Amino acid sequence: MELAVLDATLLYPPTPRKVNAMTIPRDGLAVLGPALAFALLMSDYVSNSQAQIKPEAFHRTIDGSQVDVYMLKNANGLEATITNYGGIVVSLMVPDKNGKPGDVVLGYDTLNDYIGSTPYFGCLVGRYGNRIAKGRFTIDGVVYQLAQNNLGNALHGGLKGFDKVVWQAEKVDGSDGPALKLTYTSKDGEEDYPGTLRCTVTYTLTNKNELKIEYAAETDKPTFVNLTHHSYFNLKDGGASDILGHELVIKASRFTPVDKGLIPTGELRSVAGTPFDFNKPTAIGVRLASEDEQMQFGTGYDHNWVLDRQGKDLELVASVYEPTSGRFMEVLTTEPGLQFYCGNFLNGTNKGKGGTVYQHRTGLCLETQHFPDSPNHPDFPSTELKPGEKYTQTTVYRFSAK
């Protein structure tokens, strides 16, 4: 029997694309170096226990563009499966404290499920991640009206945001790990936003066990941009049980309180003495029953934190530790804000991977971004992008176990 070893490459789409593949007789293992033997054993181990993502369940043409699912595998055996429909991270296999890999994100087994109905599982969000009040903003004296798809406000880019479009996918040999480069050009007027927006998002599964997401965009007319990523994480069991015991840290002394429609009031409020203080590791569930009005408005945590940053470079801003699995995730970003959403609207209606039904609060999102409704709050860090400028944002989800 022969075993193919792919060193940190894309394993599918189904069009055969084996890069740097070596074919080695299995009984030749004894004469291999220990490192290579370990890699071989790991590759067997990982694929035996991976989420059952079938490439054919994602292979389809939409509006003339090919959709597929791509697998990134780093040098340590971590695996990410990503589709170019919505740039969705379908699965992310990460070892627990015993070295046993498990899927840490919620999602579906098939493209059809994602097309059918999804609470933004694992996708890229744009042009404007989060809410814009009344779906309205003004640029250079012109009022733009977007679709009001969330209680009279605009949410996550509109009726057909970046989570529902087909991105062009290209495999990239990143120096720090296997990568998938996605590009999408949003036409002038698409979802009623001004300007042609050329976007690139590169997912890299680095050999330091990070899922790195690098965003870039350029426009030909002034517009607003706020791109983010919407994975629902559950470090314990990928969504089979709730996330209430996950211990969260957010390095932020303030947050942006909201009204009943989850639109920021404009205030930057201190977290001191409130359930929003996550400066010390705190289990998510402990203060959820708080009578704080903000917790009522959010029906739990669904707020933007104003990150305490040192500068504008990539910085550690948050972490999550799950005690039973020992999995630990750190979040680094260049962004000024972090939307922490604890899956309040999950209610058992989404039947996900392997038949898992996602009940209330079985996943948590840590969406690095600019603040919600920034176009209508001149005091917030600006989300306006002008011709000749380059929008960039980088976010890293770094995994380990302890």
Ligand code: BGC
């Ligand atoms: C928002 C939530 C919303 C969720 C899924 C999050 O980014 O903050 O209010 O329900 O996305 O749609």
